[in-house]
Amino acid sequence: MATDIIAAIDQTAANTVLHAAESALGTLSKTGTGSLGPFIAGWKASASFTGGSVALEAPDTVSIDHLRVNYSLNLKLGIDLSFLDFCIPQVCIWTPWGTLCTPTICVTFPTISVTVPFSTSLDLSANFGILVKLTGGTWIVDVVIQSVPTLDLGAAATLLLTAIGAAISLALLAVPFIGPFLSIAAAVITAAFGIAEVTGLLGSILTLFVSGLTFKVWTHAQTFQVLPASPPFTPAVHVLVTSVTAGVRATTKNELVLSVDI
């Protein structure tokens, strides 16, 4: 039996549909914790998706190249400076008037909180599958990423590492009595992690956004109003969508085809 309704778009139009789906997805936000060498970093992150070039491949692949992932991070590091703690021991001196002793002086350093704001973007290329589902009376056609591609984080990780170092130095400046130990503290802390650890943290955060990345390219009420009511004698007209399929049809052009029965 033939399909009642066919809505088909070519690759050019598929780009328009994808970019609309990117806008509709908006900005995603997540929070979590991750390790940065010996430190635990709490983070808040948000990401949005723009651009990208669509190629349609039969039977059901939507390939997107150069999808831009715009993301912002807010890392919060708690750095325990107790490794700088020291005490000046008591010193006693004999004098004709008796023995004079200095008190023991101990200096303890606090745990400081370092906040690192960071924003940049990366390009992503991946294959997406087409998923049709009926959920709560709404038909939905999603394109869903099939696997997380390798993310090129080299440049971003370097920038983030620099940003973390600058933020730590700034935070240390505010610590009382640290003056003579500033360079030691900065060196010890930044030596505790390097580009690999930053890349690992960044990768784990961005993977959360990219894994399962889904763009809704079509949503439609199962029972939808074709014509509105016009009182007093003209009720609304509704039609029931009984089945939906979606896929890529390859002929002289590759086309994304939505097939609907009513």
Next chain:
Amino acid sequence: MSLTGTHHALASIDEHGVNAALHAFFTARPHYLHYGSPPFVTASSTTETQISPIAFPGVGGGISYAIDLTIPVVDLYPPDGPLPTPLVLDPGQLSLTTTVTITIGCAVAKGTENRGTVQPVSTKLKVVAIAHPTSVYFSPGVGHVTFHVDEVLIPDIEPVSLRSVVDCLIEMILNGLLSSVQLPFDIIDVDFFKIILEEGPTIADNQIELWGDIT
């Protein structure tokens, strides 16, 4: 051959879809199928439309009448079967079949027991019409497809002059009816995109097709 051809988007609805949409339309709005003057229809409602009787000198209150149609069944080109001669369904056309019941309120003759009342006298006519689709386009994604009857045939009416009168009457009734029947672009593109209409509506392969770009 691609579906979109030289355009970027295609929206099409097939014969079953059109008939399902018409069924939904007339089921929700049966007053588009049932017309009558008093006493057949005493007031307009969602199920019936009141019309005026035919005024005629000497007929008090005019000639009452009613017209009832069954939900039209559409057959898009190519035809599913032969049409009554001489009707021919050409590419780009559709046939439309319905049954029209015309009822006249026949005044009971003076001197009889029920004088002063009207006696309904009806005839049922199977009507086959040839029509073509037209579109009204307002803006991307906003518009509709409607139909216009080009030719009507009611078989087996003699003499030919009477048939011509009835054919013309039914053609006017059907066109009046169809002016209210709209297939919004929403049902043809199912809101997958907002079509910028470049070509269509055309009928081929049992489908009504719209082509264009999208926004």
